[in-house]
Amino acid sequence: MSDQQEGLALITFDSLDDEIVVAELQxxxxxxxxxxxxxxxxxxxxxxxxxxxxxxxxxGRHGEAIRITRHDWRETDDAYYGTVExxxxxVADDGREVLIDTALGSKREGKLKWxxxxxxxxxxxxxxxxxxxxxxRNAKGKLLDDKLKARVIAMAAKAGQVRQVGPAExxxxxxxxxxQAAPPPKERVQSDEARRRFFATTGEMGLTTLAAIHARLRLxxxxxxxxxxxxxxxxxxxxxxxxxxxxxxxGTDGAWEFATRVLTGQEEAPWKAPLxxxxxxxxxxxxxxxxxxxxxRDKDGEEQFA
Numbered sequence: 001m002s003d004q005q006e007g008l009a010l011i012t013f014d015s016l017d018d019e020i021v022v023a024e025l026q027x028x029x030x031x032x033x034x035x036x037x038x039x040x041x042x043x044x045x046x047x048x049x050x051x052x053x054x055x056x057x058x059x060g061r062h063g064e065a066i067r068i069t070r071h072d073w074r075e076t077d078d079a080y081y082g083t084v085e086x087x088x089x090x091v092a093d094d095g096r097e098v099l100i101d102t103a104l105g106s107k108r109e110g111k112l113k114w115x116x117x118x119x120x121x122x123x124x125x126x127x128x129x130x131x132x133x134x135x136x137r138n139a140k141g142k143l144l145d146d147k148l149k150a151r152v153i154a155m156a157a158k159a160g161q162v163r164q165v166g167p168a169e170x171x172x173x174x175x176x177x178x179x180q181a182a183p184p185p186k187e188r189v190q191s192d193e194a195r196r197r198f199f200a201t202t203g204e205m206g207l208t209t210l211a212a213i214h215a216r217l218r219l220x221x222x223x224x225x226x227x228x229x230x231x232x233x234x235x236x237x238x239x240x241x242x243x244x245x246x247x248x249x250x251g252t253d254g255a256w257e258f259a260t261r262v263l264t265g266q267e268e269a270p271w272k273a274p275l276x277x278x279x280x281x282x283x284x285x286x287x288x289x290x291x292x293x294x295x296x297r298d299k300d301g302e303e304q305f306a
Contacts, residue, residue, distance in 0.1 A: 009037075011174055012173045013035050016048065016163070016169070018130060020050050021130050030050045032048050032162075033050055034047050034153045034157070034163070037165035038167075047141070051152055058148060058152060059143075063091050064090060066088050067086065067087055068086050069085050070084070071083065073132060078186065079127070080111070084132065086136070086139035086143055103139050105134075105136060106135050107132075111123055111127045111186070112180070112186065113180060114176045116175070120192065121183065121192065123190070123193060187251065201263055207263075210227040211223040213238065217238065217241075245259070
């Protein structure tokens with residue numbers, strides 16, 4: 001395998017292992033022991049994180065136990081770093097064990113991830129667990145000989161537990177890895193997530209137009225006037241209030257969180273406009289913007305930034 005093939009395999013397998021780590025944390029069954037994809041006319045196959053664990057069990061059945069002996073981690077503003085030491089023990093018939101080899105594995109897991117499906121950045125809530133799980137995978141994998149790995153891959157193929165990875169998945173993994181090498185500032189992602197939570201709340205409350213949202217927030221416009229999404233001459237009271245709140249020290253994410261609490265009645269609106277009487281918002285008020293219009297929503301109706 002060339003260096004380029006090996007690099008793409010590592011990127012692809014690492015990305016696919018994310019799904020297995022999350023599935024195990026959520027108590028879902030995992031049946032993928034190996035991955036396989038074609039590159040430049042060659043078939044590239046390797047063990048998944050679950051396959052490494054299965055190989056360790058097979059090693060134990062043949063008299064060599066592989067166990068974690070030490071683990072450590074540290075956190076920075078943008079990532080978790082996991083370090084794991086594993087040992088291989090020769091197990092005698094009487095149960096005595098002798099340590100015959102050790103290996104270190106490490107893994108950096110970024111807190112910000114890129115979602116191609118939703119075309120946006122998000123905060124990975126499982127970054128810590130992924131860092132330690134993959135560090136353990138790397139340490140244990142170093143103690144497995146190639147013959148054992150090949151045997152487990154053959155077992156996986158016989159049991160239908162090899163995941164065939166298509167060109168689209170390898171391309172997505174490669175692009176995500178390149179993008180995540182230079183993530184945006186954490187504050188930018190946090191403000192985007194807070195903004196999405198705000199609009200998700202408006203949807204849950206049945207507030208489907210900007211006029212209805214402005215009226216509920218008791219903004220000075222009271223939900224009256226031009227609130228047509230995408231119209232530069234429309235009322236911008238909400239965005240103006242969010243900017244003001246952000247400047248006041250809350251930050252943009254804090255401003256959207258505060259607006260959400262005002263929306264749900266947990267906070268008093270500082271602008272304190274009187275609630276409109278029985279007069280509803282103008283009858284021609286239109287639903288919120290279609291995808292990628294003024295509010296920058298994706299196909300699922302969530303706000304996004306490029």
